[in-house]
Amino acid sequence: MNAKTKATSSVEFAKALADPTRQEIMILICCREMSVGDIVEAVDVSQPTVSHHLAILRDAGLVRVRNEGKHTFYSLNQGKVVVCCGNLIEVFAPQSEVTEMITDTSALEK
Amino acid sequence: MNAKTKATSSVEFAKALADPTRQEIMILICCREMSVGDIVEAVDVSQPTVSHHLAILRDAGLVRVRNEGKHTFYSLNQGKVVVCCGNLIEVFAPQSEVTEMITDTSALEK
DNA sequence: CATTCACATCGACAACCTTCGATATAACTC
DNA sequence: GAGTTATATCGAAGGTTGTCGATGTGAATG
Incomplete structure (x- = not known):
């Protein structure tokens, strides 16, 4: 087990996946980095909602985050x-x- | 793909797992059949609540159900x-x- | 056939979740 | 440093979910 990666309980993992918008975002950033703005353009919800879902994925350890100037890039782990x-x-x-x-x-x- | 088994969407699957009581029940019936009454005795929720969770697992195709007289036996698929x-x-x-x-x-x- | 037993369903309530507009924050730009 | 841009956070509204007690249902039992 990798010490860097926080262990995610099975319930927390399932909860993170238990929403269609979140799964849609996960597919978007599955194989590439995307900024929050790019994700907002690609899905049909508001920017705060996207930020909220990204926070849940982040708390579950399911995404990698990289800051670059004004932008924040997310990618799926x-x-x-x-x-x-x-x-x-x-x-x-x-x-x-x-x-x-x-x-x-x-x-x-x- | 087996035609008997209804295709479960990834969201529906995740939602079915996204509750600790449900995961507890799933572990109980993972490798054996159990009646509803036995499950109720093993977990710390009421009988209607257990029935409710079993219905969700059933709708997701995650459990097998067998009736025998007054008893209903569940096992994990x-x-x-x-x-x-x-x-x-x-x-x-x-x-x-x-x-x-x-x-x-x-x-x-x- | 009245009773009991095992389970499912109903109705209500509280907790939680998703979503949004409004606002805060932090970083570039001029 | 005033303005703009990108993202996060806040607070509220509405929907969904988990839980329970009460009740329905269908099978065994006497």
């Missing part, structure tokens, strides 16, 4: 998603083949 | 958990090694 999903599978599907795979190998360690 | 988590990883971590694994092989098909 894909590794965190993998780790949290791995936790879910370990806890709620301990008898599945996938669980054997992810507990045997250290595929989720990074 | 581990395969569904694996499939839904696989979907999350594919969508939100497309560049991870795990995504290559689960898209290359058909490990999630059952």
Whole structure:
């Protein structure tokens, strides 16, 4: 387990994903950095609402944040998603083949 | 994809997991069948509340239900958990090694 | 067939969440 | 330093969710 990355509980992880707007934002920043303004333009909610959702994703450790002058760039932490999903599978599907795979190998360690 | 199993959206899946009582129930019935009464005894909420949570898990396709006389037995659908988590990883971590694994092989098909 | 048992459903209430407009903050610009 | 731009925070409104007691329902039981 990486010490830098705060451990996110399964409930907190699920709550962070439990909103369509948040999932939409997550897809936008999944594979690239985006400024808050760019995200606001891409989704159909106000700027404060986008900031609010980004704060929730930040608190869950699901996004990386980088400040550059006036702009703040967000990007999704894909590794965190993998780790949290791995936790879910370990806890709620301990008898599945996938669980054997992810507990045997250290595929989720990074 | 199994035609019997209704496709659960990632938002619906996340919402189903986004409550500690529900996750507690999911762990209880993860690897065994339990009647509603047994679940009520094991958790610290009322019987109507347990029924309510079971209904949400049922609507999300996350539990199997079996009636036997007066009793109703619930058990977790581990395969569904694996499939839904696989979907999350594919969508939100497309560049991870795990995504290559689960898209290359058909490990999630059952 | 009246009673009991197991569970689901209903109605109400409180807590929480999403959303917005308004405002604060912090950084560039002229 | 006054103005502008980008983002965060605040406060309120409205919707959703979790919880409970009360009640409905359907199956076993005597």
